[in-house]
Amino acid sequence: xxxxxxxxxxxxxxxxxxxxxxxxxxxxxxxxxxxxxxxxxxxxxxxxxxxxxxxxxxxxxxxxxxxxxxxxxxxxxxxxxxxxxxxxxxxxxxxxxxxxxxxxxxxxxxxxxxxxxxxxxxxxxxxxxxxxxxxxxxxxxxxxxxxxxxxxxxxxxxxxxxxxxxxxxxxxxxxxxxxxxxxxxxxxxxxxxxxxxxxxxxxxxxxxxxxxxxxxxxxxxxxxxxxxxxxxxxxxxxxxxxxxxxxxxxxxxxxxxxxxxx
Amino acid sequence: xxxxxxxxxxxxxxxxxxxxxxxxxxxxxxxxxxxxxxxxxxxxxxxxxxxxxxxxxxxxxxxxxxxxxxxxxxxxxxxxxxxxxxxxxxxxxxxxxxxxxxxxxxxxxxxxxxxxxxxxxxxxxxxxxxxxxxxxxxxxxxxxxxxxxxxxxxxxxxxxxxxxxxxxxxxxxxxxxxxxxxxxxxxxxxxxxxxxxxxxxxxxxxxxxxxxxxxxxxxxxxxxxxxxxxxxxxxxxxxxxxxxxxxxxxxxxxxxxxxxxxxxxxxxxxxxxxxxxxxxxxxxxxxxxxxxxxxxxxxxxxxxxxxxxxxxxxxxxxxxxxxxxxxxxxxxxxxxxxxxxxxxxxxxxxxxxxxxxxxxxxxxxxxxxxxxxxxxxxxxxxxxxxxxxxxxxxxxxxxxxxxxxxxxxxxxxxxxxxxxxxxxxxxxxxxxxxxxxxxxxxxxxxxxxxxxxxxxxxxxxxxxxxxxxxxxxxxxxxxxxxxxxxxxxxxxxxxxxxxxxxxxxxxxxxxxxxxxxxxxxxxxxxxxxxxxxxxxxxxxxxxxxxxxxxxxxxxxxxxxxxxxxxxxxxxxxxxxxxxxxxxxxxxxxxxxxxxxxxxxxxxxxxxxxxxxxxxxxxxxxxxxxxxxxxxxxxxxxxxxxxxxxxx
Ligand SMILES: Cc1cc2nc3c(=O)[nH]c(=O)nc-3n(C[C@H](O)[C@H](O)[C@H](O)COP(=O)(O)OP(=O)(O)OC[C@H]3O[C@@H](n4cnc5c(N)ncnc54)[C@H](O)[C@@H]3O)c2cc1C
Ligand code: FES
Numbered sequence: 001x002x003x004x005x006x007x008x009x010x011x012x013x014x015x016x017x018x019x020x021x022x023x024x025x026x027x028x029x030x031x032x033x034x035x036x037x038x039x040x041x042x043x044x045x046x047x048x049x050x051x052x053x054x055x056x057x058x059x060x061x062x063x064x065x066x067x068x069x070x071x072x073x074x075x076x077x078x079x080x081x082x083x084x085x086x087x088x089x090x091x092x093x094x095x096x097x098x099x100x101x102x103x104x105x106x107x108x109x110x111x112x113x114x115x116x117x118x119x120x121x122x123x124x125x126x127x128x129x130x131x132x133x134x135x136x137x138x139x140x141x142x143x144x145x146x147x148x149x150x151x152x153x154x155x156x157x158x159x160x161x162x163x164x165x166x167x168x169x170x171x172x173x174x175x176x177x178x179x180x181x182x183x184x185x186x187x188x189x190x191x192x193x194x195x196x197x198x199x200x201x202x203x204x205x206x207x208x209x210x211x212x213x214x215x216x217x218x219x220x221x222x223x224x225x226x227x228x229x230x231x232x233x234x235x236x237x238x239x240x241x242x243x244x245x246x247x248x249x250x251x252x253x254x255x256x257x258x259x260x261x262x
Numbered sequence: 263x264x265x266x267x268x269x270x271x272x273x274x275x276x277x278x279x280x281x282x283x284x285x286x287x288x289x290x291x292x293x294x295x296x297x298x299x300x301x302x303x304x305x306x307x308x309x310x311x312x313x314x315x316x317x318x319x320x321x322x323x324x325x326x327x328x329x330x331x332x333x334x335x336x337x338x339x340x341x342x343x344x345x346x347x348x349x350x351x352x353x354x355x356x357x358x359x360x361x362x363x364x365x366x367x368x369x370x371x372x373x374x375x376x377x378x379x380x381x382x383x384x385x386x387x388x389x390x391x392x393x394x395x396x397x398x399x400x401x402x403x404x405x406x407x408x409x410x411x412x413x414x415x416x417x418x419x420x421x422x423x424x425x426x427x428x429x430x431x432x433x434x435x436x437x438x439x440x441x442x443x444x445x446x447x448x449x450x451x452x453x454x455x456x457x458x459x460x461x462x463x464x465x466x467x468x469x470x471x472x473x474x475x476x477x478x479x480x481x482x483x484x485x486x487x488x489x490x491x492x493x494x495x496x497x498x499x500x501x502x503x504x505x506x507x508x509x510x511x512x513x514x515x516x517x518x519x520x521x522x523x524x525x526x527x528x529x530x531x532x533x534x535x536x537x538x539x540x541x542x543x544x545x546x547x548x549x550x551x552x553x554x555x556x557x558x559x560x561x562x563x564x565x566x567x568x569x570x571x572x573x574x575x576x577x578x579x580x581x582x583x584x585x586x587x588x589x590x591x592x593x594x595x596x597x598x599x600x601x602x603x604x605x606x607x608x609x610x611x612x613x614x615x616x617x618x619x620x621x622x623x624x625x626x627x628x629x630x631x632x633x634x635x636x637x638x639x640x641x642x643x644x645x646x647x648x649x650x651x652x653x654x655x656x657x658x659x660x661x662x663x664x665x666x667x668x669x670x671x672x673x674x675x676x677x678x679x680x681x682x683x684x685x686x687x688x689x690x691x692x693x694x695x696x697x698x699x700x701x702x703x704x705x706x707x708x709x710x711x712x713x714x715x716x717x718x719x720x721x722x723x724x725x726x727x728x729x730x731x732x733x734x735x736x737x738x739x740x741x742x743x744x745x746x747x748x749x750x751x752x753x754x755x756x757x758x759x760x761x762x763x764x765x766x767x768x769x770x771x772x773x774x775x776x777x778x779x780x781x782x783x784x785x786x787x788x789x790x791x792x793x794x795x796x797x798x799x800x801x802x803x804x805x806x807x808x809x810x811x812x813x814x815x816x817x818x819x820x821x822x823x824x825x826x827x828x829x830x831x832x833x834x835x836x837x838x839x840x841x842x843x844x845x846x847x848x849x850x851x852x853x854x855x856x857x858x859x860x861x862x863x864x865x866x867x868x869x870x871x872x873x874x875x876x877x878x879x880x881x882x883x884x885x886x887x888x889x890x891x892x893x894x895x896x897x898x899x900x901x902x903x904x905x906x907x908x909x
Contacts (some may be wrong), residue, residue, distance in 0.1 A: 012819060028537050030656070035539050035586055038770070045768040045814060045823065053814035055823060059329060061502045063542050065650065066427055067333040089653050115820040123449065125330050129442040133435025134394045137317045138310075138719050141392035145349060148403030158396040158421060165332060188394065195394050218437070248473060 001027045001092055004100040007056055008112050013120075017113065019102075029093035033080065034070065036092055058117040063088040065229065068164030072117055073104040078168035078227045078255070086166065086229040095219075106167050108176035110214045121167050123213045124181060125135065130209040131202035132185040134194050153191050160187040162230045165223050169224035175216025180224040182206050183240035184232050190243050200247035207244055265876055266519070266893045269680040270374040275899045276356075279378045282681070283724055287731035294319035297730050298482040298738060300467055302454050302509055304331030306426070306711055307694025308488030309433035310718025310812040316440030318723060320730075323480055324437070325449045325469060327504045332434040335490050335502040336714065339426025340547035340647065342408065342418035343711040345383040350407050354415040356380045361900060363709060366412040366599050366700020367674070368852035368868060369902050370522070370876070372895060375680060375699050382720040383712050387419055389719055393432040397421050408643075409552055410707035412599040412907075418708045423547060429711055433718070452478075453825055454509045456754035457516045457690065459567040460745045464513075464690035468746070468753045472825065475818040477754055479746045480738035484689045486722065487513060488714075491673035491695035493526065495833045495840065496785070497777025499670035500532060500545040510677050510696050511832040518685040519878035519891060521678035521698030523836070524843035527705055527853045528786050529671035530603035533654055534623040538774075541670040544654055546626070547647055551596045553631035554664070555762065556603070558615040558624050560584040563898060565615045575617070575625055575663045585609055590863075594881075596905040601704045601853045601866070604668035609864060610787050618665045627663035649668060664822060668786060672710060674701040674853065675843075678878040678893075682725035683717060686878075691718035691726060698876070703852025757817060760827045765810030768908040769826040772807045776800065776830070776837055784841050789857040793845040797838055839879060839888060846890065849873045870902060 002025045010017030024040050031039070041055040061069040062197040063085040072087045074080035079087045082094050095101065103117065161184070169180040186203050189195025195202075211217075218237065225234045271282040289297065299322055301312040304326040305870055312324040324335060350353040387405070391397065398406040407416040421428035440446040451472040458466040458479070466481035492507035493499035514520045531546045559565045560582045567573040575629070586606055588595045598606075607624045610616065617623050632640050637660060641648070648659045676698040683691050683699065694714040701709065758772050783796035807830070815821040837891040849869035850859040859867040876893040 006851065028539065029483075031539050032538055034562050035541050038541055042768055042770060045812060046766070046771070053812075055814060057822060061328055061333055061504050062335070062338045063503060064338050064544055066424065067328070067335075067337045067502065068330075069328060069333050085653065089650070091653065091656075093656065116500050118820065120473075121329055122409055125332075125438065125448075125450075128435070129438045135439055136389075136392045136436075138314045138389060138436070138723065141388050144347070144384075144387045144391040144397075145404050147391075149402050151399045154396050154399045154403075156430075157394075158398075161396050161421075161431065162424065164427075180596065188396065192394050194392060194397070238404060253411050 001029060001095070001097045003027065003036070003095065003098070006100065006102045007117070008104045009056070009116055010048065012115055013112050027092050029091065031092045032063070032088060033072070033090040033092065034063060034088050051090060057115040060088055061184070065089040066164060068166035071106050071119060071168070073106060073171055075102050078106065078171040079229050084229060084231050086164070090224055091246050106171040108170045110176065110178070111167060111170065123215070124167065124178070126213060127178065127182060127206055127209045128185065130205040131198065132206060134189060147193055149192060157188045157191040160184045160232065160236050163232050164230055166229065168227050168229055170215065172223040172227035173216065174221065174223070175219060177218045178210050178215040178238070179218035179237050180228065180232055180234065182210050183236035186243055187236040187239045190239060199243055200250055203240060203243040204247050204251070264795050265686065266678070267680060268372060268893055269682060270372070271681065275373065275377050278374050279381055286724060286728040288794050289727045289731050289734065291319050293734040295321070297321065297733060298323070299484050299486065299726065300480055300482040301325070301486045301488060301697070302467065303334065303488035303489055303490060303694070304434070305336035305488060305694060306430055306433055307696070307718045308486070308712030309334070309430065309437045310715050311488060311693055311722045312446055313433060313436035313440050314719055314723045315726070316443065316445035319445065322440070322446040323449065323482065324446055324456060325452045327451065327453050327472065329450055331437055331448060332431060333658045334430060335505045336430045336711070337427045338502060339711055340423045340545065341410065341549040342420035342425045342708040343386070343429060344410070344417050344706070345387045345419060345712065346380055346417060347384055347387060349405060349695055350416050352415045354417050358415065359383060359417065362413050363700065363706060364702070365902055365905060366706040367704055368866070368905060369702065369870070369874070369897065370525070370851055370895065371700055371702030373897060373899055378721065379713055379716050382716045385713060385720055386715045390429060390432050390445045393435060395421065395432045408549055409597060411548055411551060411597045411603065412706040417901035418549070420549065423477055423644060426490055426711060429715065433715070454512070454514045455828070456749045458746050458749045459516055459687065460743060461741065462650050463688045465739050466741065466746060468749050473820060475816070475821060477750055479750055480742050481746070482786065483728060483733045483736060486691045486693060486726070487677065487696050488693040488718070489696045491676065492836060493670045493673055495776070495837050496670040496780045497773050498535065498540065498543050498781070500529060500543050503542060507836050508829050508832045511596050511836055513685065513687065513690060514679060515881050516687060517881070518687045518690055519678040519880050520675070520839060521704070521878050522675040522843065523840045523879065524847060524854050525674035525703050525852060526670060526840070527600060527672040527674060528604045528668045529600055530607055530668050530673070531626060531666045532669035533651065534618055534620065534667040539616040544650065545669070545671065546651060546664060546666055548600070550626060550644060550647065550815065553643065554596065554626040554628050555585055555630060556587050556596055556624055556626055557583045558610045560615060562614050565617060565900045568617045569619065569621050575627070584615070591907045593909050598907045599706060601855070604786060605855060605892035607668055623665040623667045625663035626666045628659065628692065629663070632660065672705055674698065674703060674705055678876065682728060683722055684725070684729065689729060690696065691722060693722055703854055755829060757824060759878040760811065760813045760824060760831065761815070761817065763809065763813065765812045767810055767812060769811060769813065769823055769830050771829050772803065772811060773833070775803055776833060779803070780837055780840070784844055786859050787855055788844050790845065794840050797845070800838045800841065806829070807834055842888070843877055843879065847873055847877065868904070
């Protein structure tokens, strides 16, 4: 198969970027999208088509759809045309021979471009640091089977926990909101007895951090769910909203009673 | 002459760890605040260690290559994690997990370490559940288990096909909590380039900031490497693209011994290679062997017809199928250990019974299980794996059997460590896949996750104190010491030299060539002539690499090719050590199969009289041969036998 690729090139965070056009030929339909970029880079390096040689920078690691590192915006969609698939698992057979394919980085204020197609997603780590965990230390915990957890709850928690933190939800959202990402983490713990203790504090702190870091607000267009490679459901956003409201009300009550809120 | 002291504590097996903990030195809370620890790597081993050190009050600096600690290679583990909980009441115990691991490792692991691993396995499950890891549960709400190879009990805990992800996110949560508390400082997109020794002790690292390109110095009282395995030396493997051996290799060149480098695990169930553009191989979890049956056609004509595309798997009637694992190993059947299953697949394919376009594949068939349990049950158990298979191969595994073939997956070998997980460099500790410690010559499924978390949560937090207790009066190190300066200069010069070659071929071109030599001669079947040939070829290739590689770009800014070149330069040296180790070990054991040493029916033939030891190699310089040190393995508690999975 042959393709024309329009790829976003940007030297570094401060530089101005632009599209450049490349051609790749004789690509096997079984080739993955990232392998197609490998082939292009190999040509740039060995055939020295243009000087100075500057291979295309993009993030990737597991190439199995689980690490969340790959992050390409293809023809206007995060991770490209196939639903429920990260770009590392997208194969060229999903395109038509002769297609022109536009490849861009995630675009969001909170995810500045590092180089070409590589962005800085540390904002996600900062949100998690605000409470995306159960504050238990190593050791001194009860037997794993001490608390039975209904299978349905465990399954729902697992559905939410399947988030790979790639940021496609943010890239898909016209407001660049991180609501689905935050909701998935908050939901996972809100569904489990172990997580309930800190549920309120967690919801308030993570949402506050998300706002502070420049992510937009959620206006319920659900583009995030449609583009999520792990099919994380927007029901989690509803759950987050409930948790958040509950927490707000409690916090207000406590203030009235003169107590503080951690 | 040997300098190896494994420091195994006194006492009966089940009391060694208790005795150790009772007698070790501790560091008081006030003193912990004065001490600094560097942890390199944020996979299960590194993240759990760093989080635990932070909770204890040490000052921790932690490093990873990826943009977030949550993306370490551990995230990709699918199948599960072992523990001796015996929840299913099927006869499991700490002893049995210990025994299975020793036997699975073909009697080439240290008893005391393995026993401790089995002992703390249960704490790991408790810890992870407390962290909110959503393990699979049954309808009563209790934890569910499944079976993995090399075991006759169900002791594997799992979170769908994403166990590694969930365990790593648990450890990442704990790490994030400590980052927020300020005890841990995170350095993402940083790659360690060298280890710094001051007066013979590990005191810091040199790392490259992968965004700005600056080379930075970091000092500490102790250094922990949790940098994963070296399977990518073969180019194609199931490891993530960024998995590499460089941190361990630099430590080796600074004096840490390398243990059993030849012990590489080739996993039986991976999606076969399909093109030369391929960048990595995809694992189909071993858990599939719970419900999948492995077979090839009984008749060569059928296999030939399948390869030519004239017949399909489903056209072969039951009586013409050879379920060769069930035939050869009735007691364990499809659940024999990995090394045995991989060799059996290779044997059938080499004999002309392989399927798929290349003939390098066997079937993994779920038809019987789907008939017995229904499609929903199978989907519930393996849905995401089936989906992954279909995406890659473009064929529906519910209707046609999967095609699978062995691929490089895991490295049992690694930096040599004593019982405390300390290397031969004082103050340098090694955890997780990066060390050689617990799996002998073959690792059982679901035991790497167990080992990584055991090392990080429950072993290092104790043993590192025993070392640091003597360091409380040592003030914080400054990075302007001449040792740091020299190490930084060396690292910078090496990178600069790679850029200045300006040759013809890309790093990948050389990496693929190295991978081919390794797979062909240092892979599943090794022999003396092939290994000698491989060593020659590797040397030639290494020379050519240093003369003709082309690394574009500059020292500054993002430069992936530069980092790939740095890693490949190390693989070129490590590859030779792997081949040498394989050549010196005149026996077959576990994943190391020497064609000259096999029984009449093709099973591995161990030589306990001469090779019941850990081979620990010492670097002696680029032009000198490495020196072999032997750590004898004394089996005081188990009786050594020939592994038998037949009856
Ligand atoms: C596809 C797959 C499936 C698997 N499934 C299972 C399973 O079901 N059960 C099981 O028990 N095991 C499984 N394994 C094995 C297991 O996942 C690994 O052995 C284990 O996760 C290794 O963990 P680790 O913490 O030692 O290292 P890793 O997870 O490999 O982490 C290495 C860390 O070191 C960092 N690093 C490396 N080099 C440097 C450097 N120079 N500078 C800075 N940082 C560096 C990396 O960034 C990373 O953070 C599987 C392996 C694969 C490949
Ligand atoms: S590279 Fe890991 S999810 Fe795509």
